[in-house]
Amino acid sequence: MSTRFIRRDLPYVILAVFGILALLSYYIAIPAIETMAGTSRTWVVVVGAFAVLLGAFNVVRTHIVRAYQKKKDYWLSAWLLFIYFSMIVVGLSAGTGSGQYKWMYGAMYTPLAQGVVGTLGLFLVSAAYRAFKIRTIESLVFFLGFFLIAVRQASIGPLLWPGFETIGNWVTLWPSTGTMRAVTIGLAIGTVALALRTLARYERIGLEEGAMVGGG
Amino acid sequence: MILFFQGRITEFLLILLFFAFQVFFILQATKKKEIGYIRHISGLDAIGEIVGRATEMGKPIHLSPGVYAGFGPGYAGPTVAALSMFSHVSSLAASKKVPVLASVNDAASYAAIDEAVRVACESVHSPECYKSENIQYYAYGEALLTGVFGTMTRMKPAGNFLIGPFGWDAVVQGELGAYANAMQLGGTDAFANLSMLAATCDFLLIGEEMFAAGAYVSKDPKGAGALRGQDLSKVVALLFIIVGAVLWLAGNKLVFNILGV
Numbered sequence: 001m002s003t004r005f006i007r008r009d010l011p012y013v014i015l016a017v018f019g020i021l022a023l024l025s026y027y028i029a030i031p032a033i034e035t036m037a038g039t040s041r042t043w044v045v046v047v048g049a050f051a052v053l054l055g056a057f058n059v060v061r062t063h064i065v066r067a068y069q070k071k072k073d074y075w076l077s078a079w080l081l082f083i084y085f086s087m088i089v090v091g092l093s094a095g096t097g098s099g100q101y102k103w104m105y106g107a108m109y110t111p112l113a114q115g116v117v118g119t120l121g122l123f124l125v126s127a128a129y130r131a132f133k134i135r136t137i138e139s140l141v142f143f144l145g146f147f148l149i150a151v152r153q154a155s156i157g158p159l160l161w162p163g164f165e166t167i168g169n170w171v172t173l174w175p176s177t178g179t180m181r182a183v184t185i186g187l188a189i190g191t192v193a194l195a196l197r198t199l200a201r202y203e204r205i206g207l208e209e210g211a212m213v214g215g216g
Numbered sequence: 217m218i219l220f221f222q223g224r225i226t227e228f229l230l231i232l233l234f235f236a237f238q239v240f241f242i243l244q245a246t247k248k249k250e251i252g253y254i255r256h257i258s259g260l261d262a263i264g265e266i267v268g269r270a271t272e273m274g275k276p277i278h279l280s281p282g283v284y285a286g287f288g289p290g291y292a293g294p295t296v297a298a299l300s301m302f303s304h305v306s307s308l309a310a311s312k313k314v315p316v317l318a319s320v321n322d323a324a325s326y327a328a329i330d331e332a333v334r335v336a337c338e339s340v341h342s343p344e345c346y347k348s349e350n351i352q353y354y355a356y357g358e359a360l361l362t363g364v365f366g367t368m369t370r371m372k373p374a375g376n377f378l379i380g381p382f383g384w385d386a387v388v389q390g391e392l393g394a395y396a397n398a399m400q401l402g403g404t405d406a407f408a409n410l411s412m413l414a415a416t417c418d419f420l421l422i423g424e425e426m427f428a429a430g431a432y433v434s435k436d437p438k439g440a441g442a443l444r445g446q447d448l449s450k451v452v453a454l455l456f457i458i459v460g461a462v463l464w465l466a467g468n469k470l471v472f473n474i475l476g477v
Contacts, residue, residue: 023231026221026224027220027221027224027225027227027228028219028220028221029219029220029221030219044287047324048287048323048324051323051324051326051327052323053323054323054326054327054353055323055326055327055353055355056353056355058326058330058348058351058352058353059352059353059354059355061348061349062348062349062352065349066349112358113356113358113359116358116361116362117358117384119361119388120384120387120388123387123388123391123392124387126391127387127390127391127394127412127415127416128415130391130394130415130416131414131415131416142414180407182423183407183410183422183423185450185453185457186422186423186424186450187293187405187423187424187427189234189424189446189449189450189453190293190297190423190424190425190426190427190428190446191293191405191427192231192234192449193234193238193424193427193428193442193445193446193449194293194296194297194300194427194430195293195296196231196234196235196238197238197430197431197442198296198300200235200238200239202238202242202431202438202439202442203296203300203430203431203442
């Protein structure tokens with residue numbers, strides 16, 4: 001097999017075969033197809049594990065280079081590598097169910113992760129400030145929608161004027177739901193169209209060697 | 217012998233019909249026959265503008281498929297849509313020598329984006345524009361956000377593409393891009409987070425626009441034909457809704473029953 005076939009065509013052949021198999025297994029009640037589709041799903045897990053290795057290799061390589069070349073903030077890369085290999089060593093030696101490993105995860109990673117998630121509040125406020133500056137008709141409508149829903153949700157809203165609850169409920173139940181359903185239908189058809197184009201190789205997903213700008 | 221699962225026959229036939237529409241219009245377009253009007257999608261028209269801005273400013277662009285990127289049920293569609301768009305954006309950026317940065321927390325998507333950028337750089341005969349350290353893999357969502365925080369602060373990209381299955385990270389990534397003064401294009405299939413992208417991004421892809429990106433951006437006849445087929449599929453769905461609603465009001469459940477076969 002030529003390198004061109006392996007790099008350019010084979011990924012799409014594999015994609016088409018397994019994609020069509022998955023599609024058929026959803027609709028057609030033939031045990032052989034279901035078995036093959038089930039096996040292919042197991043393979044996905046295995047291939048996914050290899051992809052994780054690739055990602056892990058990227059992280060290690062990038063930060064070793066940064067630390068070795070003493071680029072700006074190289075000590076952060078060195079720290080990342082230290083923590084990275086510490087977790088691996090503790091996990092392999094003591095086991096992932098051990099107290100040491102759980103402590104590293106629960107007392108080190110979890111609080112930091114929660115801290116990152118905690119920034120959501122700050123970003124929500126700043127995004128709201130950016131979005132609700134009324135400069136156009138669209139931003140006025142956007143603001144009114146936000147205001148009505150926010151006042152309905154706040155306990156003081158219905159106390160100030162019971163109409164806030166009625167209008168807020170109406171906005172949620174009718175215009176909002178109707179719009180969401182229209183978008184849902186569009187999304188469903190778009191997903192089907194994209195899947196079919198991908199299976200038939202009309203869609204580019206970065207597998208093509210020698211792909212050109214504007215080329216199909 | 218029962219060949220089809222109960223309740224999925226009409227669905228299967230409709231999928232075949234939608235596929236036939238696309239193939240028909242793609243063949244028509246390939247033969248240079250008239251396929252009708254293709255509407256403009258302002259969000260997708262902005263891709264060239266964003267990459268052009270990065271070229272003028274001499275800064276990179278940043279790609280992110282979101283915290284839920286992956287090929288599991290419910291996320292594969294928007295992830296593939298993101299990969300398709302990133303493939304085109306990378307090609308355009310490579311042709312203008314604009315560095316491409318990417319932050320991904322799904323290993324399979326990371327491998328695909330890395331390959332897309334590498335192929336894009338090689339296709340314009342400038343493999344030196346591909347740097348593996350620019351395509352960053354992060355193991356968890358929270359790690360992804362800290363990574364994006366660092367990338368936006370240090371690299372200050374001129375353009376930011378937030379396309380894919382975004383979750384709670386939409387507002388954070390959008391705001392980080394806005395703080396970096398990046399021109400941003402956002403698109404996701406998650407309603408709650410679409411509004412977050414609307415609040416933070418300069419351009420937005422709503423609904424199926426995200427899935428049409430690859431076909432629209434390619435600017436080739438096959439892409440236009442595929443879009444025409446997609447639009448016709450939407451017309452069929454609308455007809456089902458309108459006829460079904462009218463018949464239902466008249467006490468007839470014909471469409472409802474057909475869809476349930």
